Amino acid sequence: MSGLTRPATASDLAWVAPAALHAHLVDDLPELLAISQAEPWRVRVTERGEAAFLGRWRAQLDDLAVLGLWCAPTRVPFMVGDLIEVARAQGFGRLLGPLVPESQAGPYLDAGLRIVERVDVLRLERPGRVAVTPPPAGVTIREAGPSDLDAIGRIDRASFPAFWRYDPAQLARLLSTGRGAVAEGEGIAIGYTLATISSGGSSLGRLAVAPADRLHGVGTALASEAVAWLSGQGARAVTLSTQSDNEASRRLYGRLGFRRLPDTLVGCASGPLAASH
Numbered sequence: 001m002s003g004l005t006r007p008a009t010a011s012d013l014a015w016v017a018p019a020a021l022h023a024h025l026v027d028d029l030p031e032l033l034a035i036s037q038a039e040p041w042r043v044r045v046t047e048r049g050e051a052a053f054l055g056r057w058r059a060q061l062d063d064l065a066v067l068g069l070w071c072a073p074t075r076v077p078f079m080v081g082d083l084i085e086v087a088r089a090q091g092f093g094r095l096l097g098p099l100v101p102e103s104q105a106g107p108y109l110d111a112g113l114r115i116v117e118r119v120d121v122l123r124l125e126r127p128g129r130v131a132v133t134p135p136p137a138g139v140t141i142r143e144a145g146p147s148d149l150d151a152i153g154r155i156d157r158a159s160f161p162a163f164w165r166y167d168p169a170q171l172a173r174l175l176s177t178g179r180g181a182v183a184e185g186e187g188i189a190i191g192y193t194l195a196t197i198s199s200g201g202s203s204l205g206r207l208a209v210a211p212a213d214r215l216h217g218v219g220t221a222l223a224s225e226a227v228a229w230l231s232g233q234g235a236r237a238v239t240l241s242t243q244s245d246n247e248a249s250r251r252l253y254g255r256l257g258f259r260r261l262p263d264t265l266v267g268c269a270s271g272p273l274a275a276s277h
């Protein structure tokens with residue numbers, strides 16, 4: 001290991017915490033302390049006051065993600081090189097860089113990562129203008145609760161490739177911190193949305209409809225209901241991100257009035273990491 005970064009001590013965490021909170025990586029300092037006690041390799045600092053926050057990307061994958069990186073762009077290649085060694089030492093198969101605007105991806109490419117995912121950010125101004133589209137006959141939309149987690153997980157697994165699929169713990173967290181809604185047909189959940197409001201703004205975090213129930217207007221009804229809910233909470237704009245090659249979602253969101261922001265986000269990854277010994 002190159003030894004550029006080391007696990008954060010309790011006093012390091014006091015200065016890392018504001019950045020981690022601001023990036024919504026943890027809810028509070030006790031959560032950051034608990035993470036770094038249980039898995040000290042996840043919160044890393046350098047003697048220059050740089051920091052990185054790492055976490056498994058998805059339970060079903062062996063990717064380690066750089067969820068937060070606080071250093072000058074010129075230092076990114078050094079930091080990433082070091083974090084690749086951390087990932088290797090912890091037995092992960094790949095290191096993922098943070099999602100960054102494509103215009104800022106240079107230092108990650110210089111570090112030897114390559115672009116593996118592209119994500120568009122879409123934004124809707126004045127969500128109150130969007131008319132709520134009713135669901136098709138026989139389908140109702142209601143708020144989701146913890147008892148819907150299994151059904152939501154099933155729809156999520158059927159709707160997203162492994163890279164983007166949430167694992168059960170991530171879904172439970174999103175549902176407890178955001179507002180979920182499910183579309184139900186004959187008492188069975190067939191689609192869901194997750195909407196969140198934070199200091200960073202209002203967003204539509206997820207939209208999925210079970211494959212057999214698509215193209216009947218369920219997705220449009222769910223999305224417009226979530227937008228109306230966010231507007232009712234005072235949102236002046238709603239943002240969301242979606243895979244750049246997702247034609248169905250771009251068309252659906254475009255019809256609701258979402259517009260693509262100029263800078264595409266990119267996800268970069270290392271090649272496969274061989275074990276260190």
Ligand SMILES: CC(C)(COP(=O)(O)OP(=O)(O)OC[C@H]1O[C@@H](n2cnc3c(N)ncnc32)[C@H](O)[C@@H]1OP(=O)(O)O)[C@@H](O)C(=O)NCCC(=O)NCCS
Nearest residue numbers: 159207208209214215216217218219220242247248249251
């Ligand atoms: C996107 C998704 C939620 C749409 O659900 P849905 O119930 O089919 O949505 P609707 O029936 O309301 O509308 C679908 C629209 O997409 C269009 N569409 C569907 N598949 C398409 C495709 N492959 N290419 C282009 N347009 C497509 C439909 O023509 C329709 O648009 P139109 O009404 O203007 O003709 C659903 O396809 C899905 O769950 N996909 C996988 C998960 C996902 O991509 N989620 C969104 C990103 S977060």
